[in-house]
Amino acid sequence: MPRFELNDTDVVVIVGSGAGGGTMANELTRRGLKVVMFEAGKRQSLATFSQNPGEAFAQLTWLEPRTQSGSWDPVKTSPTLPAWHCRTVGGTTVHWTGATPRLQPYEIRARSVYGDIPGASLADWPIDYDELKRWYQVAEKRLGVTRRNGNPGMPASNNFKVMYAGARRLGYKRVHTNYLAINSRARDDRAFCIQQGFCVQGCKTGAKWSTLYTEIPRAEASGRLDLRSECFVTRIEHDEAGRATGVVYRDAAGQEQRQRARIVCVAGNAIETARLLLLSESGRFKHGLANGSDQVGRNYCHHVLSFVFGIFDQPVSFWRGAVLAGVVEDENIQDPRRGFAGGYHLELAMLDLPTLPLIGLPYGWGRDFASVVDNYRNMAGMLVNGEDLPRADNRITLSSTRKDGYGLPVAHIHCDPHPNDLAMRAHATGQGRKIYEAVGAKRTVVSPMPPATHQMGTARMSHDPGQGVTNAYGRTHEVPNLFISDGSVQTTAGAANPTLTIVALALRQADHIGREAAAGRL
Amino acid sequence: MNTRATHTDSLESADRRSFVRGVGVLTGVIALGSPLAGLLPSRAWAVQLQVLSSAEAAALLAMIRTIAPHDTLDDAAYALVVVAVDGDAAGSTEARAGLKAGIASLRDGFALMPEGARVEQLRRIESGTFFQSVRIKTLLVLYNNPIAWSHFGFEGESFSKGGYLLRGFNDLKWLPDVPLADSGPMPTA
Numbered sequence: 238m239p240r241f242e243l244n245d246t247d248v249v250v251i252v253g254s255g256a257g258g259g260t261m262a263n264e265l266t267r268r269g270l271k272v273v274m275f276e277a278g279k280r281q282s283l284a285t286f287s288q289n290p291g292e293a294f295a296q297l298t299w300l301e302p303r304t305q306s307g308s309w310d311p312v313k314t315s316p317t318l319p320a321w322h323c324r325t326v327g328g329t330t331v332h333w334t335g336a337t338p339r340l341q342p343y344e345i346r347a348r349s350v351y352g353d354i355p356g357a358s359l360a361d362w363p364i365d366y367d368e369l370k371r372w373y374q375v376a377e378k379r380l381g382v383t384r385r386n387g388n389p390g391m392p393a394s395n396n397f398k399v400m401y402a403g404a405r406r407l408g409y410k411r412v413h414t415n416y417l418a419i420n421s422r423a424r425d426d427r428a429f430c431i432q433q434g435f436c437v438q439g440c441k442t443g444a445k446w447s448t449l450y451t452e453i454p455r456a457e458a459s460g461r462l463d464l465r466s467e468c469f470v471t472r473i474e475h476d477e478a479g480r481a482t483g484v485v486y487r488d489a490a491g492q493e494q495r496q497r498a499r500i501v502c503v504a505g506n507a508i509e510t511a512r513l514l515l516l517s518e519s520g521r522f523k524h525g526l527a528n529g530s531d532q533v534g535r536n537y538c539h540h541v542l543s544f545v546f547g548i549f550d551q552p553v554s555f556w557r558g559a560v561l562a563g564v565v566e567d568e569n570i571q572d573p574r575r576g577f578a579g580g581y582h583l584e585l586a587m588l589d590l591p592t593l594p595l596i597g598l599p600y601g602w603g604r605d606f607a608s609v610v611d612n613y614r615n616m617a618g619m620l621v622n623g624e625d626l627p628r629a630d631n632r633i634t635l636s637s638t639r640k641d642g643y644g645l646p647v648a649h650i651h652c653d654p655h656p657n658d659l660a661m662r663a664h665a666t667g668q669g670r671k672i673y674e675a676v677g678a679k680r681t682v683v684s685p686m687p688p689a690t691h692q693m694g695t696a697r698m699s700h701d702p703g704q705g706v707t708n709a710y711g712r713t714h715e716v717p718n719l720f721i722s723d724g725s726v727q728t729t730a731g732a733a734n735p736t737l738t739i740v741a742l743a744l745r746q747a748d749h750i751g752r753e754a755a756a757g758r759l
Numbered sequence: 760m761n762t763r764a765t766h767t768d769s770l771e772s773a774d775r776r777s778f779v780r781g782v783g784v785l786t787g788v789i790a791l792g793s794p795l796a797g798l799l800p801s802r803a804w805a806v807q808l809q810v811l812s813s814a815e816a817a818a819l820l821a822m823i824r825t826i827a828p829h830d831t832l833d834d835a836a837y838a839l840v841v842v843a844v845d846g847d848a849a850g851s852t853e854a855r856a857g858l859k860a861g862i863a864s865l866r867d868g869f870a871l872m873p874e875g876a877r878v879e880q881l882r883r884i885e886s887g888t889f890f891q892s893v894r895i896k897t898l899l900v901l902y903n904n905p906i907a908w909s910h911f912g913f914e915g916e917s918f919s920k921g922g923y924l925l926r927g928f929n930d931l932k933w934l935p936d937v938p939l940a941d942s943g944p945m946p947t948a
Contacts, residue, residue, distance in 0.1 A: 288916040291903045344814030383943065390943030395931035401941065402934045413941040422946045429946040441918040477762070551933045556913055558928035590913035591903035601827040602894055603878060611829060614912040676934060 241273055241463045243496050248273045248463075249750075250484050250498035252513065255328020256739040257504035257723035259448025259456075260379075264747030266461040270754065273496055274453075274462060275486055277469040281331070283450065286439030290591045293438035297332050299324040302647050303508070304636045309652040310686035314600060319650050320539070321596075321688040322506050326447025326466050329506060329690075330368055330736065334436045334561040335417040335445045336584060336622075337382045337737040339373050342366040343571045344579070344624065346729035350571055351578040357619065357626040357655055358536055362728040363700040363709040371739035380418035380446045389421045390414045391430065394558035397585050399547065399617040403672035404565045404583070411566035415584065418446040418736070419559055425451070431706050432558040434589070435676035468494075471645060473501055473517040473526055473719065479527075481719045487643060500750065500759060504722040504743075507537065507692035511633040511725065512648040514696065514706075527696075527713035532706050534633035536697055537650065538730035539689035541623035541658050543666050544586060544597045547583050547673025548612045548680040555587040555618055563619075568668065577660040581623030581732050583669055587636045588618065596687045607684055617673060621665040624732045626655040627694050654686075696725035710749040711742060718759060722746055783813035785820065785841055787834040804835055806842050809849040815862045816841050819893070821870035822862075825877040826897050829910070836906040843892060843900045861889030 241248050246547075249265055249564040250259045254276040262274045278297075287293045299322050305312055309317040343350045345362035355358075377385045384390045391414040394402065404412045419436075420429045430444040439467075443450050456462040467489035476482050483497040503510050511534040517526035525533050563585030570580045588597045590613060597618075598609055609616075631653060635646035654662075670681040701706020702714035711726045713719045722743050724735045731738075753759040786805040808816055823840045848858040866872075866880060884890045901907060908915050917923055924945070 264947075288918055289903075291899075336880035389946075390941070392929060392945050393937035394928045397942070398929070398931050398937060401766055401937045414937075414943060421943050427773040431924040432915045432928040434928075435917065551931075553931060554912070554914075554927060557917075557923035557926075590908060590911055591899075594898045594902055602881075602897075607828045610827075610911060709833045 238457055239460060239463050241271055243494060245271070246497045247271060247499055248497070249500040249502065250275070250496055251502045251504060251722070252484065253328055253506065253509075253723065254326050254448060254453060254464070254508065255323070255504060255723070255742045256330050256448065258502070258734045259327060259330065259452040259723050260740050260743040261502050261504065261747055262456040262462055262464075264454035264744060265750065266456040266459040268747070269753040270461065270751070272456065272462050273498070274464050275468045275470050276328070276464065276466045277412045278328050280326040280464065280466045281439060281449070283439075283441050283443050286441050286757050288433070288438055288441070288591045290438060291756065293435075297323050297325045297439060299506075301641055302639055302641050303417060303650060304647060305650040305652070305662075307631070307652040309326035309654055311688055314685050315688045318688050320508055320692060321690050322692065323367055326453065326464070329445045330447040330451055331439050332437045333736055335419040335559070336561045336564070336734040337377070337380060337416045337418045338564070338566075338569075338733040339580065340369070340731040340733045340738055341569060342579075344733075345369065345731040346731065347579070354578060354626065354657060356628060356703070357657070358629045359627060360697070360699060360704060360728050362431065363698050369741065372745045373737065375744050376737055376741040379419055380737070381746070382737070383415070383417045383419065383421045383741060384413065384507075385416060388424070391417060391419065391421050391562045394432065395497035395553050395557040396558065396587055396617050397563035399549070399553060399676060400563050400565070400583075400585055400619055400672060403674075403676040406675040407668070407671055409565050413564065414562045415564040415714070417559065417562060420444040424641060426711045426728055427451075430559055434558055434560070434587070436560040446718050469643070470513060471516060471643060473503070473513065475519065475521065475526070475716060479521060481716050500718045500720065500754075502720040502722045506723060507695040507725040508633050508648050508650065510721060510723055511695035512635065515635050516645060522715070526721055527706055527715045529715050530703050530706060532697060532704065534695050535629050536627035536694040537631045537633055537652065537692070538625050538627055538694040538727070539652070540627065540691045540730055540732070541581060541621060541662050541665065542686055543621040544588070544684035544687065545619050545621065545666055545669030545673070546597065546609070546682040547617045547678035548609070548682070549615045549678055552614045553617045554614060554639070556589055556615055559588055561585055561620075565672075568665065575664055577657045577664065579624035579626070579657070579732065581621055581661060581665045583665065583672070584620045584622050586618045597684050598682070619669055619672070621662065621669060622623060622732060622734060623658075623661045623665055624730050625658045627697075627729055628653065628655055633695050687740075691724070691730075693724040693727040693730050693735055695726045696721045698726045699728065711746045712749070720750065783811050783816050785806040785813065785816045785838050787838060789833055789835055804838070805840050808842070808845045810845050810855050810858060811841070811862070815859065816845070817870045818862050818865055819844060820894060821877065822865065822881065823897050823901070825874065825881055826894050827901055828874070832910050833906060836901060836904065836910070839904055839906070840897050840900045844896050847896070857889065861893070864889070
């Protein structure tokens with residue numbers, strides 16, 4: 238692996254190695270560019286992944302403190318962990334569950350389709366659906382998504398049999414084993430899924446796509462990737478003309494270093510991406526880098542999330558098998574007669590035993606709580622994943638009370654769910670209960686919002702530099718060689734799990750950078 | 760959301776243990792026929808404590824059983840939580856004092872009260888730091904060990920056994936199978 242010089246002004250710096258950063262590294266090195274990619278966490282491998290959920294959590298999770306406020310559930314239910322994502326090479330693609338639905342055409346025109354909803358900061362995406370669809374197709378081939386391009390669907394698990402039977406009885410039509418970036422047969426030099434039930438702990442066979450063992454090693458094989466793990470970027474610097482010149486970071490030994498750069502791409506997961514831009518304030522960019530619009534950190538979206546569990550008289554053993562291998566798509570529509578704008582997916586879900594009481598039943602104690610866990614063998618589970626509306630004041634700021642190990646303010650998350658989100662949650666969890674009741678559930682249990690696993694919107698795309706942080710290529714309006722390459726750029730959340738969209742937009746951004754660089758404009 | 764796994768290592772055979780170092784001890788006997796019998800060297804177990812007296816440990820164990828009442832889950836699993844709470848408190852004088860004061864705030868004879876009375880007492884301190892820290896520790900430790908996994912049915916690590924592809928991920932028979940068009944075939948090498 239090459240080691241580029243700190244003062245090499247020809248490298249592209251990428252901050253973060255997950256779905257966005259890892260994909261960018263492969264795409265840019267393929268195009269002949271030299272890349273230095275920073276990752277705050279350590280490098281794991283299929284061999285070091287642990288199927289002890291507690292160990293895996295400690296090994297992979299972003300555990301730096303955050304502060305939070307607002308009326309969303311995690312303030313009460315998950316005070317020390319408002320968001321659950323990764324700090325490891327491969328980022329959150331190490332612990333994701335592989336669900337890869339596309340956004341629907343109506344969802345990227347949310348402002349036009351839903352109208353002006355008070356209390357929401359809706360906007361249309363600055364990109365045509367046909368264009369997005371073209372890049373979805375490229376991304377789906379890259380990730381080997383099931384039920385696309387001739388890849389077989391996943392076989393049905395016990396948990397899915399329950400969801401399927403109930404959903405069909407309710408009249409739902411589009412119910413299947415989901416679109417998954419998990420090999421349903423061996424492909425891309427990776428094994429097929431053997432239904433381990435530990436997607437979240439890191440897939441020990443590599444059947445699930447992760448940049449850790451796909452995009453990143455390919456970029457390394459090009460000889461043009463310098464991956465610096467355990468290195469934490471604290472600031473992006475710029476010159477007098479307002480162009481990014483490089484980054485300041487702490488190396489694995491905690492020493493401050495400076496890496497010069499020709500282009501900087503930030504893909505730190507939407508909370509840390511916003512934090513880094515805010516930390517990079519300067520005399521010229523007084524409210525944070527590329528933040529003349531005051532939109533950095535605002536419009537934070539995390540999806541309407543809720544578990545629904547059904548308890549039956551007979552065993553389900555829902556911990557066996559790929560976690561999210563099932564979906565009901567019928568509610569991913571715009572139909573205001575349901576009492577809210579936007580739509581949702583009902584996705585198959587299970588929780589391993591140690592995680593269930595923490596994420597799925599986080600308020601509980603006493604007989605009522607214990608009686609749910611007592612039925613662990615006989616539980617079926619699903620996760621509501623719905624579109625939450627962006628709000629200007631749902632935002633990431635720099636904490637005024639808490640600092641990290643380097644003395645830098647940690648991210649503060651403020652979130653008040655929009656009434657539309659609450660109406661959708663009530664409808665979706667109600668439908669989830671009905672699905673289980675239709676096949677004889679003796680009890681159903683609904684969880685509050687678990688820690689946020691999908692972070693979006695904190696540096697959103699917009700044609701209008703006053704309404705967003707980047708243009709349609711994720712290129713910031715104010716700093717021409719600064720790009721945002723993760724879910725931060727999503728103008729709205731839609732109901733799709735974000736990874737496929739992040740990869741599609743990264744592929745498109747890399748194509749744009751490659752052309753601009755070749756034409757001498759970057 | 761979990762701390763590192765707590766294993767049964769901290770439960771030792773009572774007969775092999777020297778009791779001189781600890782402040783208090785918690786002891787128990789595993790029920791005949793329990794699946795735990797294979798996990799431990801003998802049915803009688805004992806744990807040594809660093810902070811708590813035997814009486815305090817017994818009260819804490821009763822509190823944990825009230826937070827997460829699984830009647831047939833062996834006391835040995837609950838003892839792991841006691842050990843974890845005790846171990847956390849050993850780190851500082853402040854934590855030590857906080858834990859002891861918390862337990863002292865439970866009424867005399869708490870461990871021997873009927874469940875309804877214990878619940879009533881805990882409701883009164885439910886929003887306080889002591890209760891919440893014990894509750895969170897209970898969630899973190901009680902369900903993250905082989906004793907609990909065996910009790911509740913969670914089968915744990917599966918990679919070394921080839922996952923569940925041929926071991927029951929689709930063995931549910933009380934509902935119809937899903938048509939192939941909405942699922943997919945079993946993979947073949």
